[in-house]
Structures are given as structure tokens and as C-alpha cells.
Amino acid sequence: MKHTEIRSIETHETIAITCDVCKTRYDDPVEMQAFIQILKTGGYGNIFGDGALMECDLCQYCLKERLGDSLRIKHYQVGCRSVQIGGVVAGNIQKITERANAVFGSPEIASRWLNKPRKKFKDRSAIDLALTEAGAKVVAEELERIDSGYF
Numbered sequence: 001m002k003h004t005e006i007r008s009i010e011t012h013e014t015i016a017i018t019c020d021v022c023k024t025r026y027d028d029p030v031e032m033q034a035f036i037q038i039l040k041t042g043g044y045g046n047i048f049g050d051g052a053l054m055e056c057d058l059c060q061y062c063l064k065e066r067l068g069d070s071l072r073i074k075h076y077q078v079g080c081r082s083v084q085i086g087g088v089v090a091g092n093i094q095k096i097t098e099r100a101n102a103v104f105g106s107p108e109i110a111s112r113w114l115n116k117p118r119k120k121f122k123d124r125s126a127i128d129l130a131l132t133e134a135g136a137k138v139v140a141e142e143l144e145r146i147d148s149g150y151f
């Protein structure tokens, strides 16, 4: 027989983030979610020094100011209009992305598979197809087929 008791556990939670560029401290969850974190270890011959650890937290405003011109911004397209996704569609896309990551074993390969237009999907990408409930089902089935080894 196991004997249990309720114990409080202390954890570290992020309650605010300070932007390393503008030094503004944000505690609004929406702003904190929009932060970009750079955490990268340089390799041999890195311009900052061999094996240098590079860290930077950027608020969305500084990200836009510093890198806005270089960012590849993507909006999901349906036909010729850009759509805002939310609710069920966003949930479907998240589920499909997670499943693709597991099936392909790499987010990079999964992303390539998800974004490439395919004959099988009538020249649409899996992500594009997943914008509808029926399309999301087709993509999910295709991922299961790939996972089981049938092409």
C-alpha cells in the first residue's frame, strides 16, 4: 500500500521577459508569447568565437524593426485570399504538424512535406488542404499511410 500526502512543489515560471534590444520588460502573456528567443551555440570557426553561446530575447517590435525586411512572413492562402486561422482549423493544423513531425522524425523534413504542393492533393500543399475539415482528414490519412510504410 502506498501512503500519500499533498506536497507543494516550487517551480520556475517565466513571469516577465525583458527585450535585450529595447530593454522593455513585458509581463503581458500575449507579448511574452510573441518574443523570439535566440539560443545558439556556434561551432568551430564561429565569428563570435569557437563554441560561443549566443543568447538574445527580442520583443516583436524590435524583431520587426531589426529583421522585418528579412523575415519570410507567410499567411495561409485559400484560393487568392489570405485567411486568419483560429479555432478548429488552427487545432487541426497543429495536430497535423505534430503528427508529421513524429512520422518524419524531423520538423524540417515535416515542414518541407507539409508545404510542398502535391499531385496527390491536386497540386495543393498539405497545410493548404488542412484548412478545411475534410482536407485535414485527407492529410491525416496520408500521414498514417506514410507512417505504416505504404506510399
Ligand SMILES: [Zn+2]
Residues within 6 Å of the ligand: 019, 020, 021, 022, 023, 024, 058, 059, 060, 061, 062, 063
Ligand atoms: Zn524590444
